[in-house]
Amino acid sequence: xxxxxxxxxxxxxxxxxxxxxxxxxxxxxxxxxxxxxxxxxxxxxxxxxxxxxxxxxxxxxxxxxxxxxxxxxxxxxxxxxxxxxxxxxxxxxxxxxxxxxxxxxxxxxxxxxxxxxxxxxxxxxxxxxxxxxxxxxxxxxxxxxxxxxxxxxxxxxxxxxxxxxxxxxxxxxxxxxxxxxxxxxxxxxxxxxxxxxxxxxxxxx
Numbered sequence: 001x002x003x004x005x006x007x008x009x010x011x012x013x014x015x016x017x018x019x020x021x022x023x024x025x026x027x028x029x030x031x032x033x034x035x036x037x038x039x040x041x042x043x044x045x046x047x048x049x050x051x052x053x054x055x056x057x058x059x060x061x062x063x064x065x066x067x068x069x070x071x072x073x074x075x076x077x078x079x080x081x082x083x084x085x086x087x088x089x090x091x092x093x094x095x096x097x098x099x100x101x102x103x104x105x106x107x108x109x110x111x112x113x114x115x116x117x118x119x120x121x122x123x124x125x126x127x128x129x130x131x132x133x134x135x136x137x138x139x140x141x142x143x144x145x146x147x148x149x150x151x152x153x154x155x156x157x158x159x160x161x162x163x164x165x166x167x168x169x170x171x172x173x174x175x176x177x178x179x180x181x182x183x184x185x186x187x188x189x190x191x192x193x194x195x196x197x198x199x200x201x202x203x204x205x
Contacts, residue, residue, distance in 0.1 A: 005071070015067075017043060018050065022064045027106040031113035036060065058123065061114060065127050069134065076138070084146030085199065091138070095168045096187040105175075112176040132169075136161050143198070152198045160198065164190070 008020045021042035029038055036057055040047035054060040076091060100108065118125040139161035146152030167190055171183050 005068075014045065014049065017045060018053075018060070019064055019067050022060060023107070026061075026064075026110045027103050030106070030110050031061075031117070034061075058117075058121070062123055062127060065114065065131070069131050073134065073138070080145070083151060084142050084149055085151060085194070088139070088142050088146070088194070091142075092164070092168070092187070092190060096171055096183060096190070108172060109176040112173055132165060135168075136165050139164055146198065151200055153200055155198060163193075 004020065004023065008016065008023060018039075021039050024042040025034055025039040029035075034057055036050050036054065037047075039057070039060065040050055043050060050060070054063075076087075097104075114124065115128055118128045136158075140157045143152060143155065143157040143160055147154055147157070167186065171186050174180065174186075175183050
């Protein structure tokens with residue numbers, strides 16, 4: 001698969017190979033049609049390893065979600081020498097990408113399916129609650145740095161971070177469940193929001 005996330009392109013251990021197989025199967029089948037057997041189709045080692053370590057597809061998917069979250073966080077440059085607004089834009093650009101390959105689009109759709117499980121499955125709800133808290137804390141940290149650097153206005157970081165996170169989650173849902181192409185416009189409006197609400201010495205666009 002050409003569009004594997006960079007951290008799965010050179011899988012070096014059994015767990016990474018399982019995560020890679022899960023990613024590939026999830027992109028191909030989505031959540032509803034996914035089975036341990038279909039994940040095994042993309043796993044080069046003994047399929048019995050999957051059944052030995054995971055009771056069902058949900059137990060595997062929950063570990064996969066945590067793996068993806070951890071790797072995404074590790075991929076974000078923690079460069080305190082970089083301006084806070086530049087760090088913020090790196091994250092927003094990744095989360096609001098408007099040009100995705102077919103495989104990447106399938107993965108976004110699958111992630112929306114997985115998030116939908118949180119409506120009735122406490123295990124998924126716990127994961128996505130934790131995931132949102134992690135992203136929220138990351139955004140709060142960057143906004144606080146921007147205030148200290150005197151490039152952001154003295155806003156309430158928690159409220160601004162909550163707004164940006166809500167916009168991001170909504171953009172993912174819209175991108176996965178509708179043919180309307182609103183993501184580019186929403187990203188442009190977020191830039192205007194950042195310019196007028198966060199940045200010092202900025203004028204409305």
